[in-house]
Amino acid sequence: MTADPYGKRVRELFARPDHAGDLEKPSARVQIDDQGVRIALAVQCDGDIIDRLRFRVWGCPHALAAAEAVCREFEGRPVSALQAFSANEIMQTLPVPREKLGRILILEDAVRSLGQGARVSPDAGEDTD
Amino acid sequence: MTADPYGKRVRELFARPDHAGDLEKPSARVQIDDQGVRIALAVQCDGDIIDRLRFRVWGCPHALAAAEAVCREFEGRPVSALQAFSANEIMQTLPVPREKLGRILILEDAVRSLGQGARVSPDAGEDTD
Amino acid sequence: MSNIAEMVYLDYAASTPADPRVVDVMTPLFGAGGDFANPSSGHTAGRRSSAHVERAAGQLAELLGCKEEQLVWTSGATESDNLAIVGAARYRADRGRHLITMPTEHKAVADVFHVLEKRGFEVSWLRPDDTGVLDPANLEAAIRPDTQLVSIMQVNNETGVIQDIEALGALCRERDVLFHVDAAQSVGKLPLALASLPVDLLSTTAHKVYGPKGIGALYIADRPGCHVEPLIYGGGQQGGRRPGTLAVPLIAGFGEAARIARCEMQENHEHLRSLRERLWSGIRDLDGIVRNGSDSHSFPGILNVSIEDVEGESLLLALEPLCVATGSACNSTSQEPSSVLRALGRSDLLAQSAIRFSFGRPTTSAEVDLAVARYREAVARLRDIAPGRAA
């Protein structure tokens, strides 16, 4: 018996990935390629506040949806919040099936690195990892 | 897959055993009890000709039908015909399934004994076998 | 089967017609426009199909008083019995090679034990008393340290006799022996609450309870040590316990049949009881008639009677247009006297004259009255034709 592997929220995020794309002058940028998923994030800050957050993903619908969710959630919040991002939270809120935890941890890595990058070199566009 | 185990002819003979019964003064009589079937036959002759033939059977529908068929067939024929009766013939004409040959052979025995009895002691009512 | 003018169907223990409500549930699921997709497919169509399976599992679980995950869909009780017995025997082969059952079991159980006997298992065949009932003390005495499985049916398909599966199961549980119950004839007919019964494996089939033919289920308790090796291998359906594309319309039909049976069980039971009473009162005064199986411990949908001095096969034919059975349906073409009735101590001759009348929801009193008349008439006619016993 097959339940829908995608919840309503995942379907909506997947269908409307408004934050997919790039930034011309990002405050920080990160890309990770591991565990069958490739994630790129870019952030543009206005002082300590995240102004714009963009993602690119090659991966399963959960990875895409999670990246979009992160972007939606963090815009307008302090950069420091990125470092507190937890995979566990998004696993539950989307929700994401247990067996895909690995991919969401890659996203966690990327988000935290992005937070790090944005703090260390506020105007740099370097890749982390 | 189950075909009807009884042909049209068997069904008709079984439904109308007009020759079931006894004779008050038989020329000969025989009863055999073997192979899960009990057959009694009685014959009344008019000289060499079979006038009346009656049967009683405890047994399967094929045995009943065969006995009725025999009675129908031999009335009006010479007594000597009884001894020429063959189980094989009735196996084919009714028809009777192969696994019931044993029972029809009992009938054959009974019919032939009856023929014998009717010739040897034309006015006796003794049982043979 | 009042609806087929030329017959009177009194063989509901062999098979029942699907309830019209069951047919209504199934029909739209077969064709285009219905949810015909493979329920293992991840896409929308597959998930819609799968929802029917889930609903049906819920309905059957509710009838059985168990959890949905404890059910495995099979093609019928024969497969369920085989999966339970062979599957458990294989899984627990290390524990011992002693098995216990009864000679009154359906062939779908008995024949499996015969095969296991050839494969090196030892089987104890417990005999019932002459009413068909097994004394739990006999089971208690038969269980050994190397016993791994006991299989005893709930309602006997030939006589309707009910075994006390609660008492028998309790003995098994005490000694950590698996207990399998063939409930093909009882599910939907007697109340069952598997969650609180000491039963480990239970077989059932839809076509005995107004569902479709070709679908059954096996209940597998989720207790440590209660597990079966699959009989067939393939796609991962049903957790690999029984692969193959799920027959969604049949499963949905079984679910609906289970729902109806649960709602109408009491009412049906009373209906059957009155029909059996009516039939038995109509023929019990016949000379040499014998009722096969307990009166008090039996399911009222079945009445099995033997009669002296009447040959069984001719009786069956003389009873037409009644559609009744001699032994179980699957034996009906063989000439051997029923092993169930022999286990009750009947002589071959008496066993061979046995007729099983079985009633169903659609059976009417008028049909029973016709059966009474027909039976009396046939017995009289055949006795009339038979020669005296002493030559």
Next chain:
Amino acid sequence: MSNIAEMVYLDYAASTPADPRVVDVMTPLFGAGGDFANPSSGHTAGRRSSAHVERAAGQLAELLGCKEEQLVWTSGATESDNLAIVGAARYRADRGRHLITMPTEHKAVADVFHVLEKRGFEVSWLRPDDTGVLDPANLEAAIRPDTQLVSIMQVNNETGVIQDIEALGALCRERDVLFHVDAAQSVGKLPLALASLPVDLLSTTAHKVYGPKGIGALYIADRPGCHVEPLIYGGGQQGGRRPGTLAVPLIAGFGEAARIARCEMQENHEHLRSLRERLWSGIRDLDGIVRNGSDSHSFPGILNVSIEDVEGESLLLALEPLCVATGSACNSTSQEPSSVLRALGRSDLLAQSAIRFSFGRPTTSAEVDLAVARYREAVARLRDIAPGRAA
């Protein structure tokens, strides 16, 4: 499935809807008033039921070009495959313990061989070339004196690739090796004349050919040495080869589906060919697209394509409301790349992006056009979202 407005069903290889004519044949057989009796019952009702089974056996035998007695009814191709392979392996265990098959077989075959490997049989897994086709020379080289059975499917369920069963079977026959063919995807779709084909055992299932789910058949040639041990035991139905109450309505439905398939095979084939051509022309120009499986040796009802730089699971979701498959239906919930496509030499990534489009009688050109548009759009969108490969 134009009839479920919100979906476009292109997964006919996973399951087909029953043809309306099939539904018409089945529906009256389920309920009271129909011939619902147990076909093993000797009475009039039973014989009426049994007549439907006989008619259906005739219809299926005609489609397969064999005799009715050579057919055993099962619950589907999974059971048929198991019965054929395990049953023959057990029956001929004395002859040797070497078996031959391919890694591109359906799980209902491959998993059985995996189990037999654990039970002491040795299995040679022959690889196809990169179009999926097996060179008969490879089979010839693999057959040994102790080889007892070869199992090779006719039409592959993921790619549609057709094996040359006549040539392969001839090699088996020469060496007195049993030859089993899983024809779940080909029966009713390609002409078959078993009487003159060197095939010993052939599995089929109704629900892939517009019949109902839950019924299948196994063809067993009547040659010396060609015999299977039963998987399940019970009543004597089907000569004991596969006991259990026959599911009359399903069997009748399968018979009707066989009749229709025979009459309309040519016409259907052309319909499917034109649909596949239309789909492939609509997408073949996409960058990095790869067709999986031979073009010339394949059944036109299936088109399987992989595409570079697109993730398979997201592609599948982006394709909605198309109902299509990744691997086979029974794998669709697992994340593993298809073993069939890996055997064709595809990388994991490319295998993982594979989409199987499969067409059926009801499929329209409009549906195919929608599939083309949707596929192009989904690929473009997902590529757009993906980051460049080099960081």
